Amino acid sequence: MAKPNSGDLMMTMDGHAAKAALPPDHDRKDGSGGSDKEQKYFLMVEGQEFPWSSDTISTEQIAQLGGWDAAQGVIEVDDQNVERTLAPGEVVYIKPGHGFGKKHKWKRGLMRLRIEQELALLRERYADIQHIEHDGEDWFLIPGYPLALGWQIGASAAESSSVVFQVKADFPGAPPYGFLIPADLNFRGSHPNNASDPPKPPPFPGAWRHLSWSVDDWSAKSEPQKGSNLLAWCRSFATRLQEGE
Structure with missing residues (x-):
């Protein structure tokens, strides 16, 4: 399956961005890792690109990819740059234009x-x-x-x-x-x-x-x-x- 353009998936983290990615052979049962041929999506989380093979992803999985505690919260950013805070345990169906950014405990809210x-x-x-x-x-x-x-x-x-x-x-x-x-x-x-x-x-x-x-x-x-x-x-x-x- 052809992978989508990663430019269709975006995130914001208080205006900061970084470029880094998990190794392509980082195989995990949570939906990430594996070869490019196995991937359906390439997600942008905190400015980093991650391969993802599942059609869904949970709040906790997003935080795990981004490298922060899920208790800090996760914000979903749609293709119109509208932000929405995800609930703990919420499952998101991935589609073009979705991205995710960390909610800083003190930075926001x-x-x-x-x-x-x-x-x-x-x-x-x-x-x-x-x-x-x-x-x-x-x-x-x-x-x-x-x-x-x-x-x-x-x-x-x-x-x-x-x-x-x-x-x-x-x-x-x-x-x-x-x-x-x-x-x-x-x-x-x-x-x-x-x-x-x-x-x-x-x-x-x-x-x-x-x-x-x-x-x-x-x-x-x-x-x-x-x-x-x-x-x-x-x-x-x-x-x-x-x-x-």
Whole structure:
């Protein structure tokens, strides 16, 4: 049987793609492997092409091909790029135009909703806050954050400055750590203690310096207002900046 054009089968993984395939002699009873002559389909999962001999495939088999835990979820992408989350144990009949992509536990669904809720809270206090999702992480910039007496930009006194912080994919289970200030911001001519180059360059223009900072007793709840949240985290920057060192 002639194999279908693999271009008819597509997937998306948060905009990322990779090219890799199982060896053609990777024979398995779950429908993959074997010689090209035995294959009915070549599926694209996470940007990788896999031979498949069955007319059906389950949620768990898709996750197994892609190399992730099925508990993370699987998204079906049709030929119109419409996404649908597959149910555990669901069996899909393969047809041209089908593809599958992994559902990141925090990238979609729960993580996106949480970030939207946190951002709404932040805007109540910092109306001009900027947010960028970059490489699977969330970055925030607050312009005009108030500074204690003694801070300077170069040799000039500064009453406020931009600050930047990052939220990783394990948020809100794990708290954020540290924040960034402009590289030329100093306290009475000296750089503050426990400051270094940013662990990762932020997606905002300019040169930045990373200040170490953390909060005690981080306890996030399902509703941001009922537990630790990013608004309280940002307000805590004032304590670090009041130290001036």
